[in-house]
Amino acid sequence: MSDFLTPTFVISVLAAAVAAGTAILFACLGELITERAGVLNLGIEGIMLMGALAGAGGCIWSGSAWVGAGAALLAGAAMAAIHALLCVGLRANQVVSGLALTIFGTGLSAFLGRDIVGMPPPSSFRRIDIPFLAEIPILGRILFQQSALVYVSIALVVFLWWYIFRTRAGLRLRAIGERPEAADAMGVDVARLRALYVVMGGALAGLGGAALSLGTNPGWTEGMTAGRGWIAVALVIFAAWNPARAAAGAYLFGGVEAGQFRLQTAGVDLSPFFLSMLPYLFTILVLVLSTREATRRALGAPAALGRAYMREDRG
Amino acid sequence: MSQHLITSSPSSSPITSSPQHPSTHRPAIAMRDISKRFGTVIANDRITFDASWGEVHALVGENGAGKSTLMSILAGLYRPDSGAVEIDGQPVHFRSPRDAIGHGIGMVYQHFMLVEPFSVAENVVLGERRSGVNLETARVARELTALSEKYALGVDPQAKIWQLSVGEQQRVEILRLLYLGARILVFDEPTAVLTPQETHGLLRNLRGMAGQGFSVVFISHKLDEVQEVADRISVLRRGQIVATTTPAATDRRTLARMMVGRELADFVARPADEPRAEVDRGGAMLELRGLSALGEKGLPALREIDLEIRSGETLGIAGVAGNGQRELAETVTGLRPVTAGTVRIDGKAMTNRPAAEITRAGVAHIPEDRLATGLIGGMDLSANAILRDYGQPPLCHGPFLLTRAVSAFTDRLLTANDVKAPGRWTKLRTLSGGNQQKLLLGRELAGEPRLIVAVHPTRGVDVGATEAIHDALRAQRARGAATLLISEDLDELLALADRIAVLFAGRIMGTIPTASADREQIGLMMAGIESREAEVVMDV
Numbered sequence: 136m137s138d139f140l141t142p143t144f145v146i147s148v149l150a151a152a153v154a155a156g157t158a159i160l161f162a163c164l165g166e167l168i169t170e171r172a173g174v175l176n177l178g179i180e181g182i183m184l185m186g187a188l189a190g191a192g193g194c195i196w197s198g199s200a201w202v203g204a205g206a207a208l209l210a211g212a213a214m215a216a217i218h219a220l221l222c223v224g225l226r227a228n229q230v231v232s233g234l235a236l237t238i239f240g241t242g243l244s245a246f247l248g249r250d251i252v253g254m255p256p257p258s259s260f261r262r263i264d265i266p267f268l269a270e271i272p273i274l275g276r277i278l279f280q281q282s283a284l285v286y287v288s289i290a291l292v293v294f295l296w297w298y299i300f301r302t303r304a305g306l307r308l309r310a311i312g313e314r315p316e317a318a319d320a321m322g323v324d325v326a327r328l329r330a331l332y333v334v335m336g337g338a339l340a341g342l343g344g345a346a347l348s349l350g351t352n353p354g355w356t357e358g359m360t361a362g363r364g365w366i367a368v369a370l371v372i373f374a375a376w377n378p379a380r381a382a383a384g385a386y387l388f389g390g391v392e393a394g395q396f397r398l399q400t401a402g403v404d405l406s407p408f409f410l411s412m413l414p415y416l417f418t419i420l421v422l423v424l425s426t427r428e429a430t431r432r433a434l435g436a437p438a439a440l441g442r443a444y445m446r447e448d449r450g
Numbered sequence: 451m452s453q454h455l456i457t458s459s460p461s462s463s464p465i466t467s468s469p470q471h472p473s474t475h476r477p478a479i480a481m482r483d484i485s486k487r488f489g490t491v492i493a494n495d496r497i498t499f500d501a502s503w504g505e506v507h508a509l510v511g512e513n514g515a516g517k518s519t520l521m522s523i524l525a526g527l528y529r530p531d532s533g534a535v536e537i538d539g540q541p542v543h544f545r546s547p548r549d550a551i552g553h554g555i556g557m558v559y560q561h562f563m564l565v566e567p568f569s570v571a572e573n574v575v576l577g578e579r580r581s582g583v584n585l586e587t588a589r590v591a592r593e594l595t596a597l598s599e600k601y602a603l604g605v606d607p608q609a610k611i612w613q614l615s616v617g618e619q620q621r622v623e624i625l626r627l628l629y630l631g632a633r634i635l636v637f638d639e640p641t642a643v644l645t646p647q648e649t650h651g652l653l654r655n656l657r658g659m660a661g662q663g664f665s666v667v668f669i670s671h672k673l674d675e676v677q678e679v680a681d682r683i684s685v686l687r688r689g690q691i692v693a694t695t696t697p698a699a700t701d702r703r704t705l706a707r708m709m710v711g712r713e714l715a716d717f718v719a720r721p722a723d724e725p726r727a728e729v730d731r732g733g734a735m736l737e738l739r740g741l742s743a744l745g746e747k748g749l750p751a752l753r754e755i756d757l758e759i760r761s762g763e764t765l766g767i768a769g770v771a772g773n774g775q776r777e778l779a780e781t782v783t784g785l786r787p788v789t790a791g792t793v794r795i796d797g798k799a800m801t802n803r804p805a806a807e808i809t810r811a812g813v814a815h816i817p818e819d820r821l822a823t824g825l826i827g828g829m830d831l832s833a834n835a836i837l838r839d840y841g842q843p844p845l846c847h848g849p850f851l852l853t854r855a856v857s858a859f860t861d862r863l864l865t866a867n868d869v870k871a872p873g874r875w876t877k878l879r880t881l882s883g884g885n886q887q888k889l890l891l892g893r894e895l896a897g898e899p900r901l902i903v904a905v906h907p908t909r910g911v912d913v914g915a916t917e918a919i920h921d922a923l924r925a926q927r928a929r930g931a932a933t934l935l936i937s938e939d940l941d942e943l944l945a946l947a948d949r950i951a952v953l954f955a956g957r958i959m960g961t962i963p964t965a966s967a968d969r970e971q972i973g974l975m976m977a978g979i980e981s982r983e984a985e986v987v988m989d990v
Contacts, residue, residue, distance in 0.1 A: 302583050303575065306568075310576050313565045320525075320563035321577035322548030435567070446527060 144401070148394055149277045156389025157288050158183075158346035158360075162367035163374065163381045164288075164295060165211070165339030170371055171299065172332035173312035173439040174222055177233025179340045180364025181240020182214045186344025188244040191355035194256040200349050203256065204284070204342060207349075211341015212334050214240060219333040223326055226443035237364070245357045252356055259353045260284045260346075284346050288382075291339075295378040308332060312437030315444035325444050340364070366414055369421040375434040388414055476539040478503045478634050478665035479524065484533035486519055493519040494530070495689040501634070506656055506666045508676040511686030512709055512912040513883065517669050520686070521636050524667075525557040526550035537634070551577065556632025558623045560639045564611045570594065571607040574626045590629075598625055601658070616770060617648040624655070635659060636667040641675055645770055646940065646973030653679045671709070671913075673702040685709055710913050732761035733797070735901050735932035736782065740791035743781045751777040753956040754791065757934075761900065764923070764933040766947030766964070768940060770976055774956040775936045776818055779905045782934065783815045784808040785823075796900055809838065814899035816891060816907050818936075820883075824890045827879035831871055831889065832860040834878045838893055867892030868918060884915025891922055902926060902933045908942060920946060940969060954978040 162179050169176045176182075186207040193206030218236055221227040260282035268279040278289070299305040307328060310318040315325045343363070348355055366388055374381035395410035477500045486494040493516045501507040511517050522528045524535065526544035535542050537553045544550045550557075557563075564573050571591040578590070591607035598605045603621045611619060620640060627635060637656070641649040656679055660666050670676050676683055677697045684694040685708040693708050738757040745751030751774045759765045769775055780786035782793060784805035793801045795811050809815075817823040825834050836845055836856055844855045860874040867888045871881055878886060887907065895902070904923065908916040923946055927933060937943050943950050944964060951961040952975035959975040962968075 301585060303578075303580075303585060304583070306572060306576055306585060310565050310568070313567060314563075316561075317563040317565050317573075318576065320527075320547050320557065320559065322546065322551050322579070323576065324546070324548075438566070 144397070146273055146276050148390060148397055150280065151393035151397070152386050152390035153277060153285060154281060154389065155351055155392045156385040156387070157282075157285050158343045158351065159363050159367050159370065159388050160288050160292070160382055160385035161343030161346055162340040162364055163343075163370045163385055164291060164378060165336035165343065166368055166371045167336075167374065167376055167378060167381055168295065168299075168308070168332050168339075169215075169336035170440055171308050171312045171376055171437055172329045173315060173437055173442065173444070174218075174329055174333050175229045175233060175441045176215065176218055176236075176333065176336060177230060177368060178214065178218055178236025178240065178337075179233075179367050180360060180362065181237035181244075182211050182337050182340040183240075183344035183347075183360045183364045183367075184244040184358070185210045185214050185240045186341030187348040187359055188248045188344070188355055189341065190345025191254075191256050191348040191353075192248070192251060194258055194349055195251055195254060198257045200256070200258040200260050203258075203349050204260075204345050207341040207345030208338045209341070211344070212338040214341070215334045215337020218337070219330040222443065223330045223333065226445060229441050229443070241358065248355045248357065251354075253354060255354050256349060259349045282350055284342075284350055288346075292378045292382045299378065309437070311444075312439055315439050315442075319444070319446060329444075340367070343367070362415060362418075366418050369418040372434065372436070373421050376437065388417070391417070477501065477536075478505075478538060479667070480536040480539075481520070481524065482534045482536075484520065484523060484530045484535070486516075486523060486528060486530050492689050494523070496533070497686075497689070497691055499684060499691065501665045501667055503633075503665050504660055504663050505681045506660045506668055506679055508668045508670060508680035508683045509686060510669075510671055510673065510676055510683060510705060510709060512671065512914075513910060514912065515686040515709070516689040517686055518638060521557065521638060521667065521669060524550065524636060525555060548579075551630060551632070552579075554631055554633040555636065556627030556630065556634065557636045558620065558627070558638065558640055560642065562619050562623055564619060564622060566612040567610065569608055569610050570605060570614075570622050570625075573611065573622065574607075574629055577626060577630050594625060594629060597629055601625070601628065601655070603655070616643045616772075617645070617651075620644070620648075620652065621655075633663075634665045634667070636669070638669045639671070640668070641670065641672060643771060643938070645976040646969050647977060649675065673705050676705070677702060687711060706913070732930065734758045734794070735761045735763075735796055736934060737794040737797075738782070738791065739794075741778075741781060741788060741793065742790040743777050743786055743788055745774075745777055750789075751956050752781065755956075755958055757951065757958065757961075759901070759932040759934060761932045762927060762930045763949070764927050764935055764947045765961075766943035766950040767934065767936040767953055768943055768950050768972055768976060769938075769953035771938055773953045775905065775953060777956070778953070779815070779818065779903050779934070779936055782808075782903050783813060812897070812900035814894035814897070814902045816887075816894055816902070816904040818905040818909075820886055820890050821879075825878055825886060828877060830875050830877055831864065831869075831881075832856050832874040834889060835860040835863045835874070835893055839897070863889065863892045863896065867922075882912070882915075884911040884918075887911050888915060888918060891919055895922060895926060898929070899926075899931055902931050903936075904933060905936045906938065907935070908937075908939070940972065952976055 162183050166176060166179050189210035190203040190207035194200050194203030214236060218232055221232040222229045262280055262282055265279040269275045271279065299308060307318065307323050311323060311325050311328055319325050344360060347359060352359060370381060370384040370388070373384045391413050395407065398405065398410065399407055480500045482498050484494050484497045497520055499520065509517050519528065523530050526547045526549050542553055565576065569587070571587040571594060574590055574594060575585055575587060594605065594607040603625050605618065605621050605625050611622065614622065640652055644652060653675060656666050656668060668676070668679060680697055682694060682696055683700065683705065685692050685705060687709060736757070736759040738755050741752055741755040742750065743752040755778065757765065767775060767778065777786055781788050784803055788802050792799060795808065795813060798811065800808055800811065821827050836859060839845055840851065844852065845859060846852060857874060864871060864874065869885050869889045869892070871885060891907065907923065908919050911919065923933060935943065935947055944967060947964050949961050949963050950967055950972065952959040952972060954976060955978060959978070962972070
């Protein structure tokens with residue numbers, strides 16, 4: 136108990152929170168741009184699993200973690216393309232399609248990955264200290280002594296924030312999620328853009344899977360995302376569809392995840408089952424709160440989220 | 451300004467003229483033999499329509515006559531099955547709204563195509579065809595301000611759309627089209643949502659733009675506005691142009707006959723002039739005292755409403771949409787909680803009683819959105835017919851519905867209300883708006899209600915059905931029912947109501963007897979301007 140809550144302990148927890156939260160952050164950013172475009176994708180959990188498998192498999196096959204990450208991006212994009220085809224192309228129900236994608240991804244990844252279960256990848260994303268920045272007291276330890284994927288995710292947060300709120304393309308992205316009819320009347324190709332963002336969002340979720348299988352938990356095991364995809368979906372609401380807030384939320388969950396091990400080793404007398412339950416409890420809480428129409432409005436949910444757009448609807 | 455006009459036209463198009471210098475020998479729009487069918491319905495049947503530079507060409511017709519389809523083809527939303535479109539003498543084939551915008555065609559839709567959380571400038575940027583990454587809202591805002599001044603539109607480019615009134619949003623749409631280089635402006639029923647004053651301002655703007663050389667197409671079924679603003683009038687009926695004429699060569703009555711294909715009582719006698727049958731007035735059937743309620747967003751929508759309607763009396767509620775009309779109807783019928791004040795129906799306290807109890811007390815409700823709260827589109831006509839009384843004999847016996855009684859009840863309802871349908875097994879959704887509304891009205895009025903709450907009873911309904919619905923409401927009044935009639939159509943209120951109360955921002959601005967009602971005065975009250983007229987009697 137003596138070293139509990141010392142500065143060193145807190146800093147190490149925060150650094151571990153950033154590392155553990157990165158997988159959720161990628162998935163959350165993917166869902167965020169999908170939802171900004173007006174499409175709900177509940178298949179993130181299945182896409183992450185396929186990404187995790189593709190990441191581990193690609194790395195084992197090629198020997199390079201970067202090839203693994205590329206494979207994860209492609210696998211995620213391919214999975215999300217199914218969702219785009221069903222929901223944007225054929226205007227199927229987004230909830231049903233997303234749930235089906237999760238079930239499909241869970242089963243398919245378990246089937247395809249049975250030969251490499253537990254096989255350690257020859258390479259993974261290891262800690263790289265950034266010169267000078269890593270020397271900054273406290274912050275350097277938390278943010279700049281991490282793996283390359285963490286740096287990519289931080290850059291992505293900054294980029295997406297700028298893209299969504301400061302560029303013409305971002306304006307179109309927000310418009311198709313907010314009022315597709317208006318965007319269409321102004322000559323924006325709603326279906327094409329929606330499909331594009333669904334696929335890109337899936338690619339990011341796939342990369343989130345690789346952040347597990349090539350980062351924090353190297354190697355492939357069945358169902359290794361353990362609900363992180365669902366946490367990412369709930370986090371988008373908590374983040375009010377803002378990338379910067381998504382990062383804060385993802386690190387919070389990362390902190391809960393990292394904290395439970397450290398609290399146990401520090402000898403805190405709490406059931407490990409209770410601690411590992413916390414992220415899901417929080418997820419349920421966020422989902423319950425966010426289903427209230429008033430809360431959604433207050434948070435600024437895209438008005439057309441979950442609604443298929445068909446031009447003829449206007450009559 | 452002129453720079454935008456040129457840069458926004460695609461280079462492939464040989465358009466060189468600007469509105470200020472129209473090529474007068476060529477029509478702005480020429481649509482020839484346009485046909486378009488949806489399934490088995492022929493929406494446009496070999497229509498030929500043209501409009502010149504500097505002209506306001508009005509397109510009139512009933513709902514479903516094909517006006518919106520024709521203009522959607524012009525705007526690139528639909529592709530015609532056959533026929534040709536020429537813009538400024540050049541044949542065009544639009545595959546998307548983007549192509550149409552590129553050829554200088556701008557549509558102002560009935561439901562504005564604006565993104566509410568965005569600012570005016572951001573909505574304009576959304577339509578700009580310009581490469582580059584940055585939003586440049588500052589530059590756009592500057593240019594919009596100049597353009598807004600030039601055309602006297604009074605639009606603030608920094609304002610968020612949701613902060614603007616409906617009239618202002620419409621001017622944003624116009625400003626955006628001008629900025630994007632539109633030279634042909636199409637307005638789809640633009641006055642439906644405006645106060646009389648705003649309508650007046652819009653019509654003046656339309657004439658002004660025609661004067662600048664723009665080509666303006668004005669879709670409406672308000673014939674006095676058409677007569678006031680148009681250079682030429684084309685009448686559409688069942689997908690065909692039945693006449694093209696000028697205001698000087700025709701009158702409202704002739705136009706109405708051409709639209710419907712027969713004489714109409716409503717247009718023959720001006721409703722307001724018609725002497726109203728005297729009805730014995732009983733005691734107060736509906737009494738509201740200090741009634742307050744919250745709206746959808748949790749903000750006050752009704753503020754201390756005092757109203758009284760006696761039996762045999764119709765009270766009209768006028769106002770621009772969104773000023774508490776829906777909330778008023780919902781609190782009276784028990785669908786929305788009252789936060790303060792009282793509702794008394796026929797002398798009995800009914801504040802916050804369940805809707806079923808209020809219905810049993812003899813209250814009929816014709817809701818604003820019939821398919822959302824009045825009828826079930828996916829169920830058949832008999833299910834819809836018994837929706838109100840299914841729990842009472844003779845329709846049921848204990849928990850069981852009596853099929854034969856239900857069938858007889860439905861058939862009676864369909865016949866009595868002249869609902870045109872293949873049979874009681876048809877899905878409600880397949881009926882026209884007018885027939886749906888007649889069924890709803892018949893169901894609600896069947897039990898001889900003592901109080902009728904009717905919200906926009908003729909919205910989206912053709913002229914023939916409107917007449918039938920008005921007759922039914924008049925008959926109920928003569929029978930002694932009290933009616934709360936909420937409508938955005940001032941003509942409808944003048945035709946049916948004994949008194950008109952104006953709602954603005956959840957308050958009653960004043961109540962005027964219809965006999966001494968003056969459109970201008972009502973219009974001012976609808977805009978929230980307190981009337982100083984002595985004859986305004988606050989709640990008789």
